[in-house]
Amino acid sequence: MQILIRLGKRILAGIVMVLAVASFTFFLVRLMPGNPVAAKYNELILRGMTPVQAMDQVRMMYGFMPHQPLWQQYLLYINQILHLNLGRSISYDGVPVIHIILGAAPWTIILVLTGLIASFVVGVLAGVIAAIKRTSPTGSVLSLSGSILHGIPQFVMGLFLAYVFTTLWVIFPFGAPYNAALTPGLNWPFISSLVRHAVLPVATYALSSYGGWMLTMKSSVITVLGDDFILASEVRGIKMSTQVKYIAHNAILPLFTVFALSIGFMFGGSIFIEDIFDYPGLGNLLLHAINSRDYPLMTGAFLLITAAVIISNIFADFLYSVVDPRIRR
Amino acid sequence: MAAEFEARDFHARGVQIRNLRVSYQTPQGDIPAVNGVNLSIAPGKITGIIGESGSGKSTLAMALMNTVPRPGRIISGSVVVDGIGDMLTIDKESRRRAHGRHLGFVFQASQNSLNPLRRIGAQVLDLGRSHNVKDLRALIKRAKELLGKMGLNADRVLLSYQHELSGGMRQRVGIMFALVLDARVVILDEPTTALDMLSQASVLQIVRQIHQERHLTTVLISHDMGVVADLADNVVVMYGGELAEQGSTEEVLAHPLHPYTQGLIKAIPRISGPLDQAVALPGLPPDSAALMAHGCLFAGRCPKRLPVCGESRPTYESVGQGRYVACFRVAGHD
Structure with missing residues (x-):
């Protein structure tokens, strides 16, 4: 019984640690130079889409609004992680x-x-x-x-x-x-x-x-x-x-x-x-x-x-x- | 094999040490730790070996087992145990079998003489299997008997790990390991040094009791003149890797011949009486230069030194029944 309580405590602490590291990497990754959504958007424009079409396409592909402020993206991200959803890939065209x-x-x-x-x-x-x-x-x-x-x-x-x-x-x-x-x-x-x-x-x-x-x-x-x-x-x-x-x-x-x-x-x-x-x-x-x-x-x-x-x-x-x-x- | 235990032989075994030399190899050259020791350990008696730190008494104890740890090395000599032979020349396997089976050893650091990851009982079984004991059940029974005799809760101890036992308990467990295979010769290397006064007294009491019951030949190594005086039949005084004096305990205590022994006895503090009656021995034990020099090892600290003491080393000579001393001051040398 005591072992189970200890194990439970450790697992809880582990989850908190995972979330802390997830938050850290979320911001760290976004500090890197370059913006992939903008790049995709530009690519679609170059292919001949109108700006509205391109925006819709991007939104559909990635499932998030590129113009949301960072903190909103962050809250969304943490919420998704808690639901075990890691989002969709950008480079693999929207594959989970x-x-x-x-x-x-x-x-x-x-x-x-x-x-x-x-x-x-x-x-x-x-x-x-x-x-x-x-x-x-x-x-x-x-x-x-x-x-x-x-x-x-x-x-x-x-x-x-x-x-x-x-x-x-x-x-x-x-x-x-x-x-x-x-x-x-x-x-x-x-x-x-x-x-x-x-x-x-x-x-x-x-x-x-x-x-x-x-x-x-x-x-x-x-x-x-x-x-x-x-x-x-x-x-x-x-x-x-x-x-x-x-x-x-x-x-x-x-x-x-x-x-x-x-x-x-x-x-x-x-x-x-x-x-x-x-x-x-x-x-x-x-x-x-x-x-x-x-x-x-x-x-x-x-x-x-x-x-x-x-x-x-x-x-x-x-x-x-x-x-x-x-x-x- | 079970019968082997029941038919205990009650012949005590003696040990003859001849011209034993052990040295430690250092970058500065070999330093002799035991230098030409000749000693007969009487069967059935408790022989106390006393000396300061660095006098070579623990090295002597390890050399008796032929297990001097590196960088120490046995240079020459023989250690003949009755019924076994010369520990220094018998083959490795016979030597291993003699350890534990015929020669029991209790460590200075018995505190840590057990595998910390195994229960005491499992280690008793390891010991039995190493010595081909067929009836392991009987072995455990004997271990319990011994532990019970030493006032421990045997069942609990056998199920414990080392870290669950106190210092005094560990030391008793160490004694149990030395005796459980019915060794006839038991060497105790400072068995009480790490213990408080009360545990010390009870461990010494146990040593005395078991020695008598089992007709053992016991070698007790200590730096504590009080412990040796209390327990030993014979006393051997070591200084700088050589024997300084030996004799029956009463003789040596009443009439110490070597100035070093006299100093040791004066240095024993007594509970009754003023503390300053205990006189500390001036000076330091010999360093490596003194060990190499020609003169008497004790000359530098000796209150009774003669001119000859700085030039040559006195030989270790008999001065009566079982009485030996190495000093120019004692009659028989001139």
């Missing part, structure tokens, strides 16, 4: 923003979630080994691999992999998330094409985030190794495998929060990778929205990122109270 975002999200989720989980698992394991064997060559090589991969920018890694595996050795296909000749659906050729196209972008993401996980885990493990209870378990003759379990369990705690937040930030997409490998994910969407001054799409995308980060934060807190008894009440 929510549809566009939901269409792009799966691509990003495939790409980033797979890469995130792969890099987390491999990075954490490598970090444990690197810390325990830090005086041996194995440990040095692992640490070095982490530092180097952490240092290579994502777009360099992406271009490098693309060059090596799609040009030098043509092992994987380049560009597009799947072979356009196939019909999307639950059939084998489509799924295998999907997987083959995903290998390089996922590998790029995984390789460039591996170093961060590995180095963080290594330093966390080294801290735990200095703790009294590790020496104590050695002195009590606890088996090595159990000791490693003790160490890993204690060392991984600080990484949980970072991992949960990364899942939240996932909805920001991975702009460089999506751009290089031509993935129609959220990163490309955001880029497109910014380039075409598509305010509703931009605020919608930002709102999604905000909500995802806040939700994953609440989730991380609760997960923490499960894995760490000291946080429990």
